[in-house]
Amino acid sequence: MKLMGAEILVECLKEQGVSTVFGYPGGTVLDIYDALYRDGTIEHVITSHEQGAAHAADGWARVTGKTGVVIATSGPGATNLVTGIATAYMDSVPVVAITGNVGANFLGRDSFQEIDIFGITLPITKHNYIVKDVNELAGVIREAFCIANSGRKGPVLIDILKNVQSEKADYEPQKPVLPRAKAVPPRALEDAAKAIAQAECPLVMVGGGAIASGASKEVRAFAERLDAPVVSTLMGLGAFPASHPLFMGMMGMHGTATAAKLCLESDCIVAIGTRFSDRVALNRDKFAVGKTVVQIDIDNAELDKNVSVTHAVLGDVKEALTTLIPMLPEKKRAFSETAKAYRAQELASQKPPELGHRILIEAAKLAPKDTIVVTDVGQHQMWTAQYYPVEKPRTFCTSGGLGTMGYGLGAAIGAAKATGKHVILVTGDGCFNMNLNELSTAVTQDLPITILLMNNHALGMVRQWQKLFYGRRFSQTDVRKKTDYVKFAESFGAHGMRIEKEEDVDRVLKAAFALPAPVVVDCCIGSDENVLPMIKPGQTYDTIMTEWEEK
Amino acid sequence: MNRYTISALVTNKSGVLVRVAALFARRGYNIESLSVCKTEDEELSRMTIVLKGDDYILGQMMKQMDKLIDVKKIKRVEEDAVSRELLLIKVRTDAGTRSQVLEISQIFRAKVVDASPEATILELTGKPAKLDGFVTMLMPYGVMELARTGVTSISRGKTTIQDETDYKERI
Numbered sequence: 001m002k003l004m005g006a007e008i009l010v011e012c013l014k015e016q017g018v019s020t021v022f023g024y025p026g027g028t029v030l031d032i033y034d035a036l037y038r039d040g041t042i043e044h045v046i047t048s049h050e051q052g053a054a055h056a057a058d059g060w061a062r063v064t065g066k067t068g069v070v071i072a073t074s075g076p077g078a079t080n081l082v083t084g085i086a087t088a089y090m091d092s093v094p095v096v097a098i099t100g101n102v103g104a105n106f107l108g109r110d111s112f113q114e115i116d117i118f119g120i121t122l123p124i125t126k127h128n129y130i131v132k133d134v135n136e137l138a139g140v141i142r143e144a145f146c147i148a149n150s151g152r153k154g155p156v157l158i159d160i161l162k163n164v165q166s167e168k169a170d171y172e173p174q175k176p177v178l179p180r181a182k183a184v185p186p187r188a189l190e191d192a193a194k195a196i197a198q199a200e201c202p203l204v205m206v207g208g209g210a211i212a213s214g215a216s217k218e219v220r221a222f223a224e225r226l227d228a229p230v231v232s233t234l235m236g237l238g239a240f241p242a243s244h245p246l247f248m249g250m251m252g253m254h255g256t257a258t259a260a261k262l263c264l265e266s267d268c269i270v271a272i273g274t275r276f277s278d279r280v281a282l283n284r285d286k287f288a289v290g291k292t293v294v295q296i297d298i299d300n301a302e303l304d305k306n307v308s309v310t311h312a313v314l315g316d317v318k319e320a321l322t323t324l325i326p327m328l329p330e331k332k333r334a335f336s337e338t339a340k341a342y343r344a345q346e347l348a349s350q351k352p353p354e355l356g357h358r359i360l361i362e363a364a365k366l367a368p369k370d371t372i373v374v375t376d377v378g379q380h381q382m383w384t385a386q387y388y389p390v391e392k393p394r395t396f397c398t399s400g401g402l403g404t405m406g407y408g409l410g411a412a413i414g415a416a417k418a419t420g421k422h423v424i425l426v427t428g429d430g431c432f433n434m435n436l437n438e439l440s441t442a443v444t445q446d447l448p449i450t451i452l453l454m455n456n457h458a459l460g461m462v463r464q465w466q467k468l469f470y471g472r473r474f475s476q477t478d479v480r481k482k483t484d485y486v487k488f489a490e491s492f493g494a495h496g497m498r499i500e501k502e503e504d505v506d507r508v509l510k511a512a513f514a515l516p517a518p519v520v521v522d523c524c525i526g527s528d529e530n531v532l533p534m535i536k537p538g539q540t541y542d543t544i545m546t547e548w549e550e551k
Numbered sequence: 552m553n554r555y556t557i558s559a560l561v562t563n564k565s566g567v568l569v570r571v572a573a574l575f576a577r578r579g580y581n582i583e584s585l586s587v588c589k590t591e592d593e594e595l596s597r598m599t600i601v602l603k604g605d606d607y608i609l610g611q612m613m614k615q616m617d618k619l620i621d622v623k624k625i626k627r628v629e630e631d632a633v634s635r636e637l638l639l640i641k642v643r644t645d646a647g648t649r650s651q652v653l654e655i656s657q658i659f660r661a662k663v664v665d666a667s668p669e670a671t672i673l674e675l676t677g678k679p680a681k682l683d684g685f686v687t688m689l690m691p692y693g694v695m696e697l698a699r700t701g702v703t704s705i706s707r708g709k710t711t712i713q714d715e716t717d718y719k720e721r722i
Contacts, residue, residue, distance in 0.1 A: 127620040301614035
């Protein structure tokens with residue numbers, strides 16, 4: 001049958017099972033919006049700004065594992081997506097971004113709202129297209145979905161010229177083909193299995209790849225069979241249950257002291273779906289000196305990239321572990337007992353939490369069942385990672401790689417829309433101000449999002465670095481905004497609440513969680529709460545700082 | 552720093568060259584030459600890249616390139632592979648120097664492709680080192696301009712780049 005390009009797009013989205021898209025209309029996507037309108041089966045969520053839509057598609061994808069979709073017009077609409085696409089790229093999130101562009105006879109003439117979004121997004125997409133021929137459109141869309149959600153996942157951008165949207169071509173419906181991850185043959189794992197079996201103190205290090213691969217069950221079976229303690233990167237939180245006795249917390253710059261000790265004392269690290277980023281390995285040359293390191297990853301280029309490993313295994317994490325687990329002897333180890341003792345000791349020696357931490361600890365206790373937690377970036381992000389126990393995969397969204405301030409609210413909208421579950425967004429006053437326009441989207445969509453706004457009147461993490469490395473010269477990190485966030489929330493049609501002291505925590509959180517609607521909780525915390533422990537950038541794990549010390 | 556040669560089969564469509572070039576720029580790879588041509592399969596182009604670096608950079612570059620959807624096959628060219636480059640060089644010549652320049656050309660088996668009262672254009676095909684030597688010998692006469700194609704390479708024997716496995720098919 002002959003269809004217009006815009007109709008082909010809508011049909012192809014339906015083929016892929018897309019129920020909801022996020023976006024913002026404009027001149028060069030009018031045909032697409034008209035086709036969506038006439039079709040009427042795909043829900044479109046309009047945000048305040050395209051960046052919010054991109055983060056929403058990302059949040060949608062992180063909590064469902066399905067590909068998120070965002071649509072924007074040419075020029076500024078497209079460039080506004082850039083931060084959202086880059087965020088998804090750095091965290092390997094499957095997103096398909098669709099942009100319109102000017103018609104073929106205007107292309108290359110610096111026409112109104114013309115921009116080379118193909119060129120701009122080259123280095124921040126897994127792949128991208130500019131479609132100039134309507135006959136190629138359906139094939140491109142199908143391929144884009146396939147690329148976004150296979151292998152190492154990531155964003156794909158499709159730029160569609162305006163004339164392509166209105167021109168007609170033959171369209172035949174097709175069932176989507178999602179390439180299945182290939183099995184990892186035992187011979188690829190034999191050496192690694194031997195090395196792991198010989199280790200006395202193996203440590204399992206789990207990253208975001210374990211979640212992307214849907215391998216939490218396998219990670220758990222692997223750790224239990226090995227009786228090995230498990231540490232997680234920021235991106236890996238949720239891949240292994242936080243309440244499991246073998247879980248030793250997050251590792252890296254703001255990881256637990258236990259994780260740091262175990263990294264130093266282990267003789268074998270099994271790194272599952274992680275790329276040893278500088279925030280995790282810190283000093284990549286010294287991180288694993290003298291240890292057996294087995295790295296399992298689906299991205300060939302990540303093997304041996306940051307830390308040189310003794311055994312590199314290419315393949316899907318779930319498939320690799322499925323092959324590996326039966327190759328290992330079941331064994332109880334003294335090392336896991338040591339780890340548990342370290343962890344118990346660390347927890348017992350913790351000081352009474354400051355207000356910011358207290359709020360997160362209580363929120364974890366009071367939150368509705370199956371709550372999804374989303375964060376922005378900075379101190380509150382690290383506190384959440386440290387104090388909010390993430391039990392299940394795909395219930396924790398954070399911008400790990402790009403560290404995008406302003407990511408949270410858009411992502412929370414996507415997560416809430418996708419699951420219908422309660423979402424807690426932990427943000428700071430710096431981050432919240434970057435994209436707070438999306439509160440109106442949350443209100444319009446009537447989404448159950450509790451926003452815990454850690455308001456310290458400071459850009460806390462930058463300030464913390466200024467304390468440590470810049471002689472307390474607080475250049476531009478004291479936020480002197482006079483915003484009343486309760487009134488702000490109310491003016492947007494949301495609920496506003498405030499926590500000023502410890503006695504408020506329980507009451508306000510209960511009231512906030514009871515409302516299945518957007519609530520902004522202005523949490524008035526001090527400017528000088530720090531994130532600890534901390535290992536300074538480029539340092540080794542033995543230099544971990546557990547008490548605040550400034551030189 | 553070592554010098555490595557890499558061959559790749561890539562999709563023959565616009566945007567692929569910029570994708571590869573952008574990858575080199577972003578990751579900071581030091582490229583000495585890059586040549587692109589059509590192949591026996593009209594869907595595919597062949598790139599030959601000469602890289603300066605160490606084994607780590609070579610490995611990373613090949614893996615990063617292999618990740619590009621448009622890169623279908625990639626292979627490090629063996630030391631003994633057939634590698635050639637084409638040089639066109641315009642040398643200042645007059646009645647007094649022309650015969651000397653022609654003598655040098657004969658030693659290198661270069662061809663004269665154009666001659667005028669003040670300049671001669673020579674063509675030479677060979678390994679890059681041979682071309683370097685030729686250029687050095689002509690320097691004293693005045694090299695007015697030169698153009699080199701960059702190296703292009705092909706393996707000896709019956710093995711071809713098609714025998715390589717695409718990493719994307721292994722996962």
